[in-house]
Amino acid sequence: MLGYILRRTLYAIPILVGINLLTFALFFLVNTPDDMARLQLGVKRVTPEAIAKWKAERGYDRPLLWNAPAAGTKKFTDTIFFDKSVKLFALDFGRAEDNRDIFNEIRTRMGPSLALAVPVFLVGLMVNITFALGMAFFRATYLDLWGVVLCVAMMSISSLFYIIGGQYLISKLWHLVPISGYEGGVDAAKFLVLPVLIGVIGAFGSSTRFYRTLFLEEMGKDYVRTARAKGLAESVVMFRHVLKNALIPILTGVVVVIPTLFLGSLITESFFGIPGLGSYTIDAIQAQDFAVVRSMVFIGSVLYIVGLLLTDISYTLVDPRVRLA
């Protein structure tokens, strides 16, 4: 089992390198730093001096991959590729356009992101599983039918409308919670109630419907028929056998998103003014702050790969066939 996990970990390295190369190509080869400078400086008739200054301030004035005139290892290290891409591995992200250290920014913004994402994840998981199990229990009745109809209808509404509708109804009409903003400590709760609620509702339709099919699939298996045949009550069959076994694919399926919870939610955070990583990313995209976007792409991918690793590990925990392989 240890060997298996080690193998999977080693497999992650070339993927990280690939992501690094891809982002480098995307940000520096598709458009040259001169193009970026022109876009950032904004004016059509921008002087070459201004471009040179912009590039020098951000360290984009070096050669891309190979610095021929430099001496020794500097040939490789004094390049854009080394400075902007290789250093990502050491979590050295450089500075944003407002000259703040990106790594520091990310560290302070992780808290609010987690404060929103973790409750959404946990509450959502519980609500979805409960409703899915209920629908599977009442399968082929009107309750089940209308449940599915509700899920499909909820899937068809853009997440933007949930946020706008929720803000309008609960904050503006009923004045229950503030419309947006954030404070540290216990006060955060009153700002987080609405975003969490909306996050849960927004993901309800598709997840619940998916879990329902998982439950139904599980209920069609032979051991369930055996359990019924030996005279177990339907509720015992559901809770003791079906729920336990169907939880395996559900839980191993969600393991992959756990690390990415750090990234927060792009849309919700920016709508509610929560100073997390999601709103940081959105602001960077809108301000065309390439350094921040590049760093977030890298961090996001690292977290996703960690999620894949955790998924593999969770498989070994629940499935002996993988453990023994």
Next chain:
Amino acid sequence: MPVVLATDFLVWLLVLAVASFAWYSRRRAHLAAPWARVFRSRTAVASAVVLACYILVGLLDSLHYRPALPARDAGAPVAYSVEARSLLDLGLAPLRERFEKTYSAPLATRLFQREQVELPDGRTARDFPRLRHGGAHLEAEADWGKDVVLRALAGLAAAFALWSVVLICARRALVRRWPNVPWGAAAAALGAILALAGPAAMLADGFHVLGTNQVGQDVLYQALKSIRTSLVIGTVTTLVLLPLGIMAGIAAGYFRGWVDDVIQYLYTTLNSIPGVLLIAAFVLMLQVFLDNHGDWFPTTAQRADMRLLGLCAILGLTSWTGLARLLRGEALKLSELEYIQAAHAFGVSHARILARHILPNVAHIVIITLVLDFSGLVLAEAVLSYVGVGVDPSTTSFGTMINAARLEMAREPMVWWSLAAAFVFMFALVLAANLFADAVRDGFDPRVRV
């Protein structure tokens, strides 16, 4: 003078492809039978009717031309406007041209904001001024209620008449030919659409049915124009997604070995980057590129169109991995089967095996994925436009509509009609697509067949 925008060309290419695929599958039982199953479901037929209406609007909006400018003197050669219009614009000319000053509520006769107006006796006062077009035909504003009701009733009557004619014609042409299709559902869906469209059309003649937006543009017109953007994103993306997904997936599953390793590595890498971030990075670069090559596009419409096309390409590039993974699994399974082993033994070439044995046997997966992806893409457009990496701000889309309306949330009383219009039009489209996709999956998935 006709103009062919890049997306227009691709849209019509898709129409051609779908039509020829339909013709091809008509005589092949393995493709025709699942479709027959799909169209035996009532929800599928009803949602197909709704989708067909959307597609009709989208296609009308995909035939562009540049209107001739009025000639200055008789002998001069005809000059053409730089603005590209579509056939839909031509049909909706009254809606397109009737601009108000700023916001006005649905069916309103007065502006949403107070302004200095001159009273008949020469003094000025702050009041809500009358609209230039909305309700301008009314002699007295007291007639408003009567006029609206009369118009709505006339619209309903016209809709009912049209509905009856269509039903009578359809009975002869369609029902006898395909008796198994639940035509009642189709008729009901068509009736519902006409019952909404008829009064709306009648009222649109004298009012702004869904109000006007900040610059005084008719919201109904905007909503109708957004349909094309949604459909383009939902369908043209597949032109990029399909070849990549099919080739990569089948090659990985069929050839195995290093080909499989390389392709798996590629899609794991692409998949590892969070979707929105990858799309955002791509779009930012596209934006830089378009900004620096502005001289390539003579008109803003062409530039906006190129951005839309670029967005489709990017969405395709970032979402082929799902299809590739499914096809890889299926191709792995298929290449083990006896008849493929037999084909190998007979010395049939790889290309022939792939084309004759593998591809037809994974067609159902491709169709299911395409239909399932559509609604996701339509929803993604709204979110991406909100993030600022969606379509060009000058392109009308549901995303840009929501984005503009969102800024007016704080206003008291709230400007709700833009949001409501975007919500209703988008909800109907996505819901119909979801329901249709479910029916297609049930029809094509061999596991469901009992």
